[in-house]
Amino acid sequence: MNTNLLVDEPQPIELLRRLVWPWVAFWLLIFAVDIQQSMWSGELQFWRTLVNTSTSALGATVLIVVQMGRRNRRRNLLGQPLKWFLRAWAWMPLQLVVYVTGIYALRLGIYALAGSRYRHGSWGEVFAYDATAFVEFYVLFSGIIFGIQSYGAWAAERVRSAQQANLARQAQLAQLTQQLQPHFLFNALNTISSLIHSNPDSADRLLTRLATLLRAATDASQRPEQSLADELTLLHAYADIMTQRFSDRVRITWDVDAATSTCPVPTLGLQPLLENCFRHVVERRSAPTHIAIRARHDDTDKLQIEIEDDGETLGLPDTRGVGLGNLEGRLQSLYGTQASLALQLRPGGGLIVRVTLPCAH
CATH class of the missing domain: 3.30.565.10 (Histidine kinase-like ATPase, C-terminal domain)
Incomplete structure (x- = not known):
């Protein structure tokens, strides 16, 4: 075993690179579902569905990047899952407001550039719908991050234990040989x-x-x-x-x-x-x-x-x-x-x- 090699959880950029295709596939699936719903409603508008889905995907991607950058601050709480999740969710209300405001600002801007009007229900209904979706996504993603960090910490500790055992074995062997x-x-x-x-x-x-x-x-x-x-x-x-x-x-x-x-x-x-x-x-x-x-x-x-x-x-x-x-x-x-x-x-x-x-x- 190479004692200079320490296996740890993937770094944020590396992890995002690994997840890019599953992430793209997830949003393509969301887009397909939205297209199907618009067809059932009898008002199929491909470009509107594309704009709505892509702005949601962009906002979620920015949120993920922010969360991945902050994840190291919670590594010492992996042994206390309740505290870990409370710390992870502490900024959720602020991020919810920023997320909903951001995606609707993008949609209004894109529709305006296209010379069209963005139709939506009352802002209260809009906020309630997107807030529910945001919270569900946030909780699910937090669980995924916790699992990745926990596995990375377990793997790193396992390697460290093996390295320490190997060093102890080498020291014992040197003593016995002498x-x-x-x-x-x-x-x-x-x-x-x-x-x-x-x-x-x-x-x-x-x-x-x-x-x-x-x-x-x-x-x-x-x-x-x-x-x-x-x-x-x-x-x-x-x-x-x-x-x-x-x-x-x-x-x-x-x-x-x-x-x-x-x-x-x-x-x-x-x-x-x-x-x-x-x-x-x-x-x-x-x-x-x-x-x-x-x-x-x-x-x-x-x-x-x-x-x-x-x-x-x-x-x-x-x-x-x-x-x-x-x-x-x-x-x-x-x-x-x-x-x-x-x-x-x-x-x-x-x-x-x-x-x-x-x-x-």
Whole structure:
């Protein structure tokens, strides 16, 4: 979502532009009805009907433009409809007088220019008829304006809420991402420090791997997702660092379906899972440990990633550690209920960590 875009109700000119054709159609319908009435009366006079209808339409259009220009003054009263309508109708008596006076002045002037006399009933009857029509129109139009403003305010508030939720999610994601750095950094530096004197070339190579990981961790808050192929490149870098330290006690196998390479995953989301294998299994036992890393795309457009160890774990942990807890938070922040993290005991001992993510092809 673009957080710089704020959807609000249309501006007056834009709204009038949208309504111009329905407005024209409305007055054409009024004109057709007036023509029909004049035909029934036996006194069909096309031009007189046209003048009468067009002056009414002109007066109503001017009234609409005035109302649209004043509508922003009542926006803070949308939550109090009674006050909104009372404020909208406050100027109705004055506008009624101006409207009726204006349209009849136009009619008298046009008829005079045409060399004809404008025939009408008593001014009292004329005013009563047009005042009734004006009030009906005014009330109807006020309801339309209230509906448009209410919908615009609702839509704007909905967008604002979504923007705020998105900003909060990004802030949470940045915080969770930054918490990942100390864990792998501590283990990696220990590994490199043990090689500095005995094998400087290996230490230099692993230091390059560490720089790659640190750069990815620093950029993770700005790049919360990346392709599985890029993520596995980082995971290989971490695996190189750790297998160098435990070369005689660990073996890692990779079984990755090529169809999953473009699936998006959290940046450095898999590293904590592999790190847990080293911290809780490899470092605590003298026997060799086999770690299997698998990725496949199932028939439900889901990416399933598994990291399995054959350690001596016989029961599931009661609580999630920092690494798993942070990863769950990131999954929730990025994908909501479409992603999950599950732990499963491996037959014969060990643990399988399964991450399920959306990945539509």
